[in-house]
Amino acid sequence: MLATERESLRREIAELAEKYEHKRDGMLPILEAIQEKYRYISDFAMQEVARQLGVFPAEVYGVVSFYSYLSTEPKGRFVIRLCRNLSCDFAGKQAVARQLENELGIGFGGTTRDRMFTLEYCNCLGMCDHAPALLVNDDVYTEVSPELVSDIIEHYRRTFGPTYAQKGGLHG
Ligand code: FES
Numbered sequence: 764m765l766a767t768e769r770e771s772l773r774r775e776i777a778e779l780a781e782k783y784e785h786k787r788d789g790m791l792p793i794l795e796a797i798q799e800k801y802r803y804i805s806d807f808a809m810q811e812v813a814r815q816l817g818v819f820p821a822e823v824y825g826v827v828s829f830y831s832y833l834s835t836e837p838k839g840r841f842v843i844r845l846c847r848n849l850s851c852d853f854a855g856k857q858a859v860a861r862q863l864e865n866e867l868g869i870g871f872g873g874t875t876r877d878r879m880f881t882l883e884y885c886n887c888l889g890m891c892d893h894a895p896a897l898l899v900n901d902d903v904y905t906e907v908s909p910e911l912v913s914d915i916i917e918h919y920r921r922t923f924g925p926t927y928a929q930k931g932g933l934h935g
Pocket residue numbers: 846847848849850851852886887888889890891894895896
C-alpha cells in the first residue's frame with residue numbers, strides 16, 4: 764500500500780472513529796464500512812482502527828475473524844455465498860456447488876483472477892422452504908439448480924462485465 768493510500772485510509776478511519784465518538788461499539792460499523800469500500804480489511808486498517816478506538820489490535824483481529832463477511836484478503840466484486848445447511852443439502856446443494864466451481868474455475872474460498880467473483884459457503888439464509896439458496900452480495904436466489912447457476916453467473920458477467928468491475932461501478 765502506497766504512503767498516500769495509507770494516509771487517506773488513516774483519515775477515513777479517523778473520521779469514522781469520530782462519528783462513533785471513538786467508542787468500542789463503533790468497531791463493527793467502522794470495519795463494515797472499510798470492508799464495503801475496499802472489499803477487505805488490511806493489517807494497517809485493523810491497527811489503525813485499534814489505535815483510534817484505544818483497544819488492543821488483537822481485539823480488532825478477533826472481530827474480523829469472527830464475522831465471515833469481514834475479510835483480511837481482497838474479495839471479488841460479487842461474493843457468492845451458498846447455504847451449506849441441512850435443507851439445502853437435501854435439496855441438491857452439492858450439484859449447485861460443483862456447477863459454481865466449474866463455471867467460475869475456482870473452489871470455495873477462492874476468488875476469480877479478474878476479482879469479479881468470490882465463492883463461499885454460508886449458514887442458513889432462512890429460505891429453507893425454497894432450498895437450495897444462495898446470495899450474490901445482497902441478492903437472494905432460491906430453488907437454485909445447476910442450470911440456474913449458469914444463468915446467474917452469466918447475468919453478472921453480462922451486466923457488470925470486467926470493464927464495469929474495474930471502474931468500480933457497483934457498490935464501489
Ligand atoms: S438450510 Fe439453506 S436456507 Fe436454510
